[in-house]
Amino acid sequence: MAGSLIDRAHAGIRALHPYQPGKPIEELQRELGLDSIIKLASNENPLGAGAKAREAAAAALADIERYPDGSGYRLKAALAAETNWSAEGITLGNGSNEILELATRVFLQPGRNAVFSEYCFAVYPLVTQAVGAQGRVVPALTDGDMPMGHDLAAMAEAVDENTSVVFIANPNNPTGTWVEAEALTAMLNAIPENVLVILDEAYREYMDEDLCPDYLALLNRFPNLLVTRTFSKVHGLAALRVGYGLSAPNIADLLNRARQPFNNNAAALAAAEAALGDRAHVEASIEMNRSGMQQLKDGLSEFGFACLPSQANFLTFDLGRESQPVFDALLREGVILRPMASYAMPDWLRITIASEADNQRCLEALARVTQVT
Numbered sequence: 001m002a003g004s005l006i007d008r009a010h011a012g013i014r015a016l017h018p019y020q021p022g023k024p025i026e027e028l029q030r031e032l033g034l035d036s037i038i039k040l041a042s043n044e045n046p047l048g049a050g051a052k053a054r055e056a057a058a059a060a061l062a063d064i065e066r067y068p069d070g071s072g073y074r075l076k077a078a079l080a081a082e083t084n085w086s087a088e089g090i091t092l093g094n095g096s097n098e099i100l101e102l103a104t105r106v107f108l109q110p111g112r113n114a115v116f117s118e119y120c121f122a123v124y125p126l127v128t129q130a131v132g133a134q135g136r137v138v139p140a141l142t143d144g145d146m147p148m149g150h151d152l153a154a155m156a157e158a159v160d161e162n163t164s165v166v167f168i169a170n171p172n173n174p175t176g177t178w179v180e181a182e183a184l185t186a187m188l189n190a191i192p193e194n195v196l197v198i199l200d201e202a203y204r205e206y207m208d209e210d211l212c213p214d215y216l217a218l219l220n221r222f223p224n225l226l227v228t229r230t231f232s233k234v235h236g237l238a239a240l241r242v243g244y245g246l247s248a249p250n251i252a253d254l255l256n257r258a259r260q261p262f263n264n265n266a267a268a269l270a271a272a273e274a275a276l277g278d279r280a281h282v283e284a285s286i287e288m289n290r291s292g293m294q295q296l297k298d299g300l301s302e303f304g305f306a307c308l309p310s311q312a313n314f315l316t317f318d319l320g321r322e323s324q325p326v327f328d329a330l331l332r333e334g335v336i337l338r339p340m341a342s343y344a345m346p347d348w349l350r351i352t353i354a355s356e357a358d359n360q361r362c363l364e365a366l367a368r369v370t371q372v373t
């Protein structure tokens with residue numbers, strides 16, 4: 001057999017660049033020894049998890065010698081009640097990231113392709129490449145009221161006979177941009193039913209209600225639609241890794257075959273179920289985001305930095321010059337933002353909307369390091 005062990009590894013994996021997460025607080029602590037650090041880099045909930053979810057997770061630790069419920073029966077039942085979608089059409093994932101990965105493992109293979117937008121969530125190209133399929137990147141919108149947003153009409157046109165998956169993030173990360181409900185319906189109409197369309201709604205709860213797509217109407221009308229959601233953002237459970245997909249039962253059945261038997265741990269299942277019952281925490285999180293968004297928008301525009309339109313829990317803004325030195329200077333101030341060079345946006349930074357005090361600290365640090373005031 002020719003070739004070394006490493007050379008014979010899966011070509012898609014060998015060519016992968018691993019996902020670059022936001023810089024962890026502990027890592028910066030180790031590097032610079034600062035005692036006060038704020039991380040506004042991974043779109044985590046500044047209120048944290050709700051008390052009900054925390055208590056449920058802690059209670060679940062009493063039984064850690066037992067395997068968790070591999071069917072996720074209770075969480076699925078709670079999600080079915082929450083979403084009005086039947087439990088047979090719900091797939092649980094270790095984060096919604098796992099649902100994205102399962103979908104590509106089920107529907108993609110070498111010779112097939114996935115369509116996604118320029119400036120889309122970094123995971124889409126990664127999971128596509130990992131299974132040896134091709135990514136077809138569609139140029140983002142350049143002007144109009146949604147700069148750098150998805151061009152749904154162009155994405156539908158990019159679908160060819162080898163396309164098996166189309167990814168849409170609404171709102172998109174890292175841009176915060178969103179799609180119009182009408183354009184989404186038109187796109188779904190234009191795409192053949194033998195192509196899986198993934199609508200990633202990781203930030204749905206933060207959207208203005210009148211901008212949220214009618215997911216039930218869409219799911220009922222388009223049997224090739226998979227809607228993904230997460231407990232990592234508005235529910236504040238990022239560390240526990242829980243996400244889910246809503247789809248026709250035959251798609252859920254395939255995703256379920258591909259997953260690990262116990263892909264959600266017991267603490268995560270319990271916490272997610274409790275989080276669904278904590279409407280007050282969700283409302284408080286949305287409210288904090290609404291006021292913090294205004295605070296940061298005002299501050300950034302005062303400094304002359306243009307923000308992309310956002311319906312999410314972050315703002316992405318243009319420094320008008322290379323952002324890496326500003327990112328580094330902010331680290332020395334104990335403020336972690338997200339540099340955007342890996343998204344081919346080297347002049348941009350992304351900031352997660354946080355508490356009023358942390359937003360203020362971030363704005364003051366930014367003013368110092370960019371010398372705008």
Ligand SMILES: *Cc1c(COP(=O)(O)O)cnc(C)c1O
Binds near residue numbers: 094172202
């Ligand atoms: C954060 C995020 C997710 C969710 O990630 P989890 O794996 O559920 O933590 C999915 N899609 C987008 C666009 C995101 O920004």
